[in-house]
Amino acid sequence: MDNQPHLEPEGPHRWSAGRIAAVAAGLLLIAVAATVAGFSVAQHRAPWLVIADLASRPLAPPPAQLFGKDRLLVLVEGLDYDYTAKDEEYSTQARSDVIWAVDLDFRDNHVYELSVPRDMDAVLPNGRETKINEAQAEGGVREAQSVIAKWLGIPQFDRYVVLRVNTTKDLITAIGGVDVNVMNSHAVQNDGEPNGPLDYDDTWGHLHIHLKPGFQHLNGEQAVGYMRFRHDFCGDPCRIKRQQQVEHAFIEKLRGDKMNTLLHLNDLLAVFNRDVNTNLSRQEELSLAVAFADMPKNAVVTDQVPYVDDKVVADGGDVIIPDEAKKAQLVQDMLLDPPLPMPSPDASAVAAVAPGTVRVDVENGTGVAGAAKRVAAMLRKQGFTIADIGNSGSLLETTELHEHTHITFAGLRVRQALGKAAGKARVISESASPAPQPSATSDVTVIVGQDMAGSLGQASVPQ
Numbered sequence: 001m002d003n004q005p006h007l008e009p010e011g012p013h014r015w016s017a018g019r020i021a022a023v024a025a026g027l028l029l030i031a032v033a034a035t036v037a038g039f040s041v042a043q044h045r046a047p048w049l050v051i052a053d054l055a056s057r058p059l060a061p062p063p064a065q066l067f068g069k070d071r072l073l074v075l076v077e078g079l080d081y082d083y084t085a086k087d088e089e090y091s092t093q094a095r096s097d098v099i100w101a102v103d104l105d106f107r108d109n110h111v112y113e114l115s116v117p118r119d120m121d122a123v124l125p126n127g128r129e130t131k132i133n134e135a136q137a138e139g140g141v142r143e144a145q146s147v148i149a150k151w152l153g154i155p156q157f158d159r160y161v162v163l164r165v166n167t168t169k170d171l172i173t174a175i176g177g178v179d180v181n182v183m184n185s186h187a188v189q190n191d192g193e194p195n196g197p198l199d200y201d202d203t204w205g206h207l208h209i210h211l212k213p214g215f216q217h218l219n220g221e222q223a224v225g226y227m228r229f230r231h232d233f234c235g236d237p238c239r240i241k242r243q244q245q246v247e248h249a250f251i252e253k254l255r256g257d258k259m260n261t262l263l264h265l266n267d268l269l270a271v272f273n274r275d276v277n278t279n280l281s282r283q284e285e286l287s288l289a290v291a292f293a294d295m296p297k298n299a300v301v302t303d304q305v306p307y308v309d310d311k312v313v314a315d316g317g318d319v320i321i322p323d324e325a326k327k328a329q330l331v332q333d334m335l336l337d338p339p340l341p342m343p344s345p346d347a348s349a350v351a352a353v354a355p356g357t358v359r360v361d362v363e364n365g366t367g368v369a370g371a372a373k374r375v376a377a378m379l380r381k382q383g384f385t386i387a388d389i390g391n392s393g394s395l396l397e398t399t400e401l402h403e404h405t406h407i408t409f410a411g412l413r414v415r416q417a418l419g420k421a422a423g424k425a426r427v428i429s430e431s432a433s434p435a436p437q438p439s440a441t442s443d444v445t446v447i448v449g450q451d452m453a454g455s456l457g458q459a460s461v462p463q
Helices: 024-043 047-055 063-067 134-152 167-174 185-189 220-228 236-256 258-263 265-275 282-292 324-336 347-351 371-381 410-422 450-456
Strands: 071-079 096-105 110-115 121-123 129-131 159-163 178-182 198-202 207-211 214-218 276-278 300-304 307-312 318-322 359-364 385-391 400-403 426-429 444-448
Touching: 063 282, 071 134, 096 134, 096 324, 110 236, 110 324, 121 134, 121 318, 129 318, 134 159, 134 324, 167 220, 167 236, 167 265, 178 220, 178 236, 185 236, 207 220, 214 220, 220 236, 236 258, 236 300, 258 265, 265 276, 300 324, 318 324, 347 410, 359 371, 371 385, 371 410, 371 444, 371 450, 400 410, 410 426, 410 444, 410 450, 444 450
Parallel strands: 071 159, 110 300, 359 385, 359 444, 400 426
Antiparallel strands: 071 096, 096 110, 121 129, 159 276, 178 214, 198 207, 307 318, 400 444
């Protein structure tokens, strides 16, 4: 079985515009924040003062009141484009190069972003079996919404956001670039092989990627090249992870460097007005901007639908087959019923849980070799029973602790034992899931995120 996605040539017939691929949830937030930016520029006031003022006006009712629900499902698409004989970009009848199902959760101001690889096997309304990204080319965003919603098993999307050519490059350029940990596919997969440079040239596609590994500052062109890179054994799945990396870096820069954001508001607003097409109304954008202005740090949760096989369909295309069980679980947890944060119990009740009664699996989701072993050593030293140690299937910005046990507060007790380094970790009770994993070997599974990577660098790896 060939478990690698088909890579279409980026040549004179067609090539994929990863330039517009980076910031799904981030762009959605940019879309609503652009309204605040406009008010800020017009009134010559800081955006947070505008938000405070607008929040007190009837112009922006809370999203739950405006939409009549506590969550909003939005389809975010980035479009393919070609070059004419005159080397001019065009996107007529474009396919979607990037597909994200985004859940804006008004209950706790979290954003859940589920990536759908563009080569997934799907059936269009005319009965043709092909890649799911063909829906956009065949019937525009309306057909794409219908096909993708049915494929995911959700009732419908409430709104859409379509990103035109160069959106991502223009946005990243507008804020002066982003800081990213550049990783080859071995590092992205965290398979134990060394990190290394990314090198690829496509003269026709105007794509030249030459990046050294490790943390560095990338301008808009470099960041787009990093997100587009898929010319190795991992292909699209690792490309999606790189897109999510840049997305998080973009959002964190907007949040963390408010002065920089303020100085570039005019540029960001210009990009939004030029490059983004959405059916969100101005009032809806304003309502979302006010609500998500206080979005918690690391509140964007990302994942992607995995695949198990590929096949050639009647039209000659090579499609990939989704893992249906995992797809259903991701849709349930991210789009239909995302978990609310657990209320904080009395500290003494958490401390009363005896470490020796809690079995813990530890998975490495940092991209840093040895992180899971370091965390396991920390917990073992405090008396916890360590079951399995291994790698996570994806990178996580924020550490997660999954509870699948009858022991009350087990996840919180493990988080407490990890100290300040895990202060932002999310505890997720799988008892709320319609399909808990009965095969789990532990009471708690710790998936170590990049938020802990810095502190773990000072710890020793057990021999």
